[in-house]
Amino acid sequence: MLANELIKTLPERQFLTKAMLMTAGYLDDWHEHSWHQIVFPVKGLLQSNIDDICTVVPHNAMLFIPSDRIHKSEAITDTEFLAIYLNPNQSVDYPAQPKSCLVSPFIKELILLLFQQSSTSSSDSSITNLLTVLRDQIVIAPNYEIPLLIPRDKRLLAIFSQLKEQPDTSFTLKEWAKQVGASERTLSRLCANEFGQSFSLWRQHVRLVLSLQLLDSNLTVQDIALELGYGSDSAYIYAFKKMFNQTPSKYRNDSFGHRVMFNSLCPSN
Incomplete structure (x- = not known):
């Protein structure tokens, strides 16, 4: 109902x-x-x-x-x-x-x-x-606000969709521009208008937010870093801590085993 x-x-x-x-x-x-x-x-x-x-x-x-x-x-x-x-x-x-x-x-x-x-x-x-x-x-409770992630513009949305499926995609801004049929300047302007940040910072933002779900899996922090396209786990840890004010390991340890709880409350799923 x-x-x-x-x-x-x-x-x-x-x-x-x-x-x-x-x-x-x-x-x-x-x-x-x-x-x-x-x-x-x-x-x-x-x-x-x-x-x-x-x-x-x-x-x-x-x-x-x-x-x-x-x-x-x-x-x-x-x-x-x-x-x-x-x-x-x-x-x-x-x-x-x-x-x-x-x-x-x-x-x-x-x-x-x-x-x-x-x-x-x-x-x-x-x-x-x-x-x-x-x-x-x-x-x-402390406020916990992670800003806008999904873009409105169809060209940025196409990039977001590909990053969601393959977050380690290492295209340059020029390569992304060619991929979605826009100029580099246009993509930069769209990111500035929608997110108030550069294209590279928005792409990192996408990767870091997507990593929150990966941290709820059995993957190691090193495996997650590689899956996101980071050259090392230390680079991922640094970026994650800068955005979320804690390390990926602490985030993982502070999360809870909700899966069993959900299944018990919604057994049909």
Whole structure:
């Protein structure tokens, strides 16, 4: 059942939950909900737009979307995510502004607990307490914003699509320009207009964000560096740390085994 249909069916509930799978490239185009929403990818990468805000949400982060805010999401890779819909007309006052934040071990366990509670007959007071804690955790959680990744221009989009499939592609700007039927100057201008950075920095940005999913695999950091086209693991580690303020190994260690959790909540997948 679609989220808005579920909300209409159970308007008295304090919250509702839904586990979903979006295949790579799937676009959940502009829409809104009368309830607040939490989007928590447990595998893969989402790019979400809320009004004029655009951010990439990886599997160690979540996005809070206030009620009646128009938004859309696109799966950069095959993505499994948990959604919680929060009734704005009940006891808990939620933030008025959207927020992308890291998911701490505590928030992760709280989200899992709410999924478990959604299928039981827990008392209203106990649910209110859990949701109050969730609200407080959203408020105090560090912001975690990874900027725009998927381009709008069809020529940059063609480059992005190839980089997503073959991130180690080592074409020069001149070679990419020939590949997509544009001049080097045009590609440079498009990157500056869409991302506020050079083509080479945008390409590195794409590679580093795609590596977040690779870090959720059994590949070594050295193997990931080579798959992304870096000459050495040290070059990859340096670039990753500069962008995410931590090493790839720390990112990997701080991520959690969400796969089993998703399957248990959405067994049909």
